[in-house]
Amino acid sequence: MASITKRGKVWQYRISYYDSDGKRKTINKSGFRTKAEATAEARLTEADLIHGYDLESATTEFRRYFKRWYETTRMPYITERTQYNYRNTMKAIDSYFGTTSIGDISSDEYQMIVADYGKGHSHETTRKFHHHLKACFDYAFRNGVIKKDPTFSAKVVGKQSEKKIKYLSEADMNKLMSQVIETTTLDNTANYILILANATGMRIGEILGLTFDDVDIDGQVISVRQSYDYVLTHKAKATKTESSVRQVKVDKVTCSYLAEIVDDRRSLCKTSDKNVDGFIFINRNTFKPISWTMVNKVLTRHCERAGVPRITTHAFRHTHISYLLNNDVYEQYVSERVGHADTTMIRRVYGHVLDELKAKSDDKVIHLLDIQKSSASH
Structure with missing residues (x-):
């Protein structure tokens, strides 16, 4: 009472x-x-x-509640890169929410904060910020700390990022790769990376994380077991998702280039104990995987000399996927080849390609039916 x-x-x-x-x-x-x-x-x-309802916890400052929630339910199970993203979120929380208690945050206030955050960040960055906060508020709601989830039905907005070319046409990619191959020497590690990226659609971190044991030249198979953190730790790390662990078949020409650099780097490593992890795509002087920045600098130079639109290394992944889809390669196979869990990502990102393929399939089906009906009438 x-x-x-x-x-x-x-x-x-x-x-x-x-x-x-x-x-x-x-x-x-x-x-x-x-x-x-x-x-x-x-x-x-x-x-x-x-x-x-846990009224005592409801009076806890949101920034403190979020930190405790993150350290308990997220931090032990995520990569260093994702931890870095959460730390950025906590800085923003400190700035926007200050000493406000978790139980005092309304839906209107939350929406205004997300909208303001979106003014200075891309839509994707704002979406991740909202995703982090929403998970915490949902946890608080389910545990009786708050009566309502202020993130419910919140709208995510963000700056429209500059439109970048995601992939090259087949003709432009052929021009680019001719330029790459013509200038490939064992001193130019970046070129070998670009050749492999073009042939496999592998992520740049997955390529940098390859070791001598991951390559079966005779079987023409690459085993993707790990990735390489080229941003923070500069060490091997787990792949982006469980489905990213996979085996990728490679053509003979690409295998010949792969064999060149594997043989050279393996011999080189016999002269030093610096490359204890057995990485393939290392600098010949430092024995460490070359930097992502260097690979992109080399790529930019190749684009300029080949006279094709400037792209980043990730565009090889988009181009590889688009090329396979345009050549009627089964969606599920493409998804598995590039390390997607299912075809959801393919359908979301490459919907325009699939729409074109559907139109072609419609025409093909109608043509086949016309032939069938014509044969039956005789």
């Missing part, structure tokens, strides 16, 4: 209760103009306690 008292010119209430661990707790709130206002608020609070 709540105790309602007057203190000076204002009214206050005090509620005593036992938490889930059997510890005695109290809730005090003052500042009410009348006894009736204090009584009404106290009754609502008592009802919340009866329904199992």
